[in-house]
Amino acid sequence: MILMGLAGWFLYSKWSLNNEVLASLNSDYDELKRLNGQNPHPGSGSVNNIKLAQEQREQLREFIKKTRAYFEPIPRIPDLPKITDRDFSAALSHTIEQLGNEATNASVALPPDHYNFSFTAQKSKISFAAGSLDRLAIQLGEIKVLSEIFFDAKVNALDNIRRERVSQDDSFGLQTDYVSERSETNALAVLTPYTVTFRSFSSELAAVLAGMASSHYSLLAKTINVELAPAVAAPEPTTPGYIASPMMVQPNPMREEMVSRQQQEASAAAAFASRYGVGGGAQNLGGIAARGRPVPSQPTYVAPTVSQPGGASSNKGGLPTVLDEKLLKITLELYIVKPLPSK
Secondary structure, X not given: OHHHHHHHHHHHHHXXXXXXXXXXXXXXXXHHHHHHOOOOOOOOOOOOHHHHHHHHHHHHHHHHHHXXXXXXXXXXXXXXXXXXXXXXXXXXXXXHHHHHHHHHHOOOEOOOOOOOOOOHHHHOOOOOOOOOHHHHHHHHHHHHHHHHHHHHHOOOEEEEEEEOOOOHHHHHOOHHHEOOOOOEEOOOEEEEEEEEEEEEOHHHHHHHHHHHHOOOOOEEEEEEEEEEXXXXXXXXXXXXXXXXXXXXXXXXXXXXXXXXXXXXXHHHHHHHHHHOOOOOOOOOOOOOOOOOOOOOXXXXXXXXXXXXXXXXXXXXXXXXXXXXXXXXXXXXXXXXXXXXXXX
């Protein structure tokens, strides 16, 4: 009786297992029928679309590996395994000074009072918020790369650069140093936002975009807002007598010296022509008149004219104006694309 009971239990368990296998087989068969009805078809005979899809997936992975060479990470500043407060403070001061010198050499105007390139909140500190040094070092390296692109393009003025808030210290910084957007992360990369406002002409804007396109780092322009730059009042003259009033011209030593020199040269030329008979002067001291060529007339001195402020130019000759471009104020929103580490 015991053996019969054990045999019955064994038969029941195997029967249940057989039913599970049969249900799994039916499920796989239904899935096969569903796939055979799909468009495109998984393939039959010599055509195996599933294998082709797997091969294309491998090709896509190889393409991603090749394109990573064009998405080089921007070196952070300072680029050290472990950054301390002292390291970042020294690197920040050095980088800001270096960028200021590069702007001067490229004749790019910066905001007055020693522009800090969006690091006003950190410039005067010697200790920084906990956990923020690595992200600040990354941003400092990125802003250096962006600034040098604008310096190489020789824009007229760099008004400001705005970055993402990454530190508790940024809560106390200037509002014009930051953007409201946050970094976005997708399946492939991290997109970090920046906004740059500058003044230039269209040719310098083209040079900026070309510099971004040819960079070793992935810089993606998001939006470009272009408007006329506001008019800037002309600086007051610092040289006495250089600018004339509407009613009279003030004496200018340099101008008077130039006028006197031109008068002396004209007098000397007239005396030479009169002495050697080349000008037909009234007084002839024995010189032989030139023959076989026209006798030049005696040079006369014409005083230079000084244009009055606000007066319209009377010269209507010359080539017509083809392009009269105005200075532009440009706001460029961009992303720095940083690929995620490969798995």
